[in-house]
Amino acid sequence: MITHDRIPHYYDWLSRYVQLSNWLAYRDRFAGFTMHKSLKPPGEPRDDRGGLRAGLEYCNDRMLAVAAEHGLPAAPRVLDAGCGFGGTMFHWQQRVGGRYDGLTLSKVQVDVGERHAHAQGIADACRFHRRSYDVALDPDYDAIVAIESLIHAPDLGWTIANLAGALRPGGVLLVLDDMATGDLDAARPADAALVRANWGCPGGLPSDADFRAAIEGAGLRVVAEEDFSPLLRVRGERLLARQERVLARLKRAVPLAPVRTIASAFLGGVVLERLRGSGDVGYRLIVARRPGEVA
Numbered sequence: 281m282i283t284h285d286r287i288p289h290y291y292d293w294l295s296r297y298v299q300l301s302n303w304l305a306y307r308d309r310f311a312g313f314t315m316h317k318s319l320k321p322p323g324e325p326r327d328d329r330g331g332l333r334a335g336l337e338y339c340n341d342r343m344l345a346v347a348a349e350h351g352l353p354a355a356p357r358v359l360d361a362g363c364g365f366g367g368t369m370f371h372w373q374q375r376v377g378g379r380y381d382g383l384t385l386s387k388v389q390v391d392v393g394e395r396h397a398h399a400q401g402i403a404d405a406c407r408f409h410r411r412s413y414d415v416a417l418d419p420d421y422d423a424i425v426a427i428e429s430l431i432h433a434p435d436l437g438w439t440i441a442n443l444a445g446a447l448r449p450g451g452v453l454l455v456l457d458d459m460a461t462g463d464l465d466a467a468r469p470a471d472a473a474l475v476r477a478n479w480g481c482p483g484g485l486p487s488d489a490d491f492r493a494a495i496e497g498a499g500l501r502v503v504a505e506e507d508f509s510p511l512l513r514v515r516g517e518r519l520l521a522r523q524e525r526v527l528a529r530l531k532r533a534v535p536l537a538p539v540r541t542i543a544s545a546f547l548g549g550v551v552l553e554r555l556r557g558s559g560d561v562g563y564r565l566i567v568a569r570r571p572g573e574v575a
């Protein structure tokens with residue numbers, strides 16, 4: 281079981297693995313500095329390398345466009361709550377300038393992100409902190425982004441209230457994540473248990489309704505939603521079942537922490553892919569605004 285206290289370790293190992301797999305796929309260890317799913321941008325072929333790389337950037341571009349539609353000021357102050365290697369911060373900073381704080385629990389991610397920021401001469405603009413998004417935050421931000429990070433929150437309502445308190449009046453929160461479309465434990469109990477055990481969300485995968493309730497409970501107003509699920513690959517049931525068996529066997533057979541951690545992450549990913557195929561999970565963007573005028 282990937283419990284909350286194991287998340288830093290989980291992401292340290294995954295971060296090392298991602299660098300290797302990026303090298304194999306793109307001949308670039310850091311390929312966009314992202315750790316989120318690769319999407320098939322509308323109109324792009326998936327099967328060429330250019331299309332694949334575009335898939336790494338699409339969600340950062342799309343989220344920036346949506347934030348701009350909802351009042352993101354010039355040179356914004358942005359918090360990335362679960363920043364990984366900092367891909368979203370680097371992408372936005374290059375396009376609209378501004379100052380960014382990235383929070384992650386992984387030391388490997390902080391080291392990689394800081395090294396790149398220094399090499400690019402943007403270390404003052406893009407800062408990394410090895411710190412939880414659940415600690416007290418300054419109420420400084422025009423936008424907060426959270427890509428595939430809030431499902432790890434032990435108490436989603438508490439986490440979102442903390443983030444909402446860090447937004448300036450008129451500021452926007454953008455959450456992109458796998459979200460159950462209903463009660464996953466009731467609809468798909470075996471898969472729900474696999475996701476709990478392997479995806480670092482021992483409390484269960486929150487639904488889009490859970491996210492909306494937490495956001496509205498924190499005094500924000502949902503202003504936009506998008507379903508990115510159609511942009512994700514879903515492979516056939518038989519192939520996914522075969523991968524699941526191999527990964528489960530690997531976890532049992534190899535008692536080494538790095539192997540078990542990476543096998544867990546893949547296993548969670550395979551199960552989520554199946555749940556997206558059946559419509560029980562969606563990959564959704566929810567955008568919410570704090571009432572008030574941008575200063």
Ligand SMILES: C[S@@+](CC[C@H](N)C(=O)[O-])C[C@H]1O[C@@H](n2cnc3c(N)ncnc32)[C@H](O)[C@@H]1O
Pocket residue numbers: 287291313314315316361362363364365366367368383384385386389411412413414426427428429432433
């Ligand atoms: C799947 S990665 C996504 C990284 C990044 N958002 C991206 O799109 O490339 C999840 C990130 O959430 C971070 N995370 C998980 N729980 C966290 C917490 N309580 N506080 C801060 N970051 C957290 C992890 O350290 C990791 O950086």
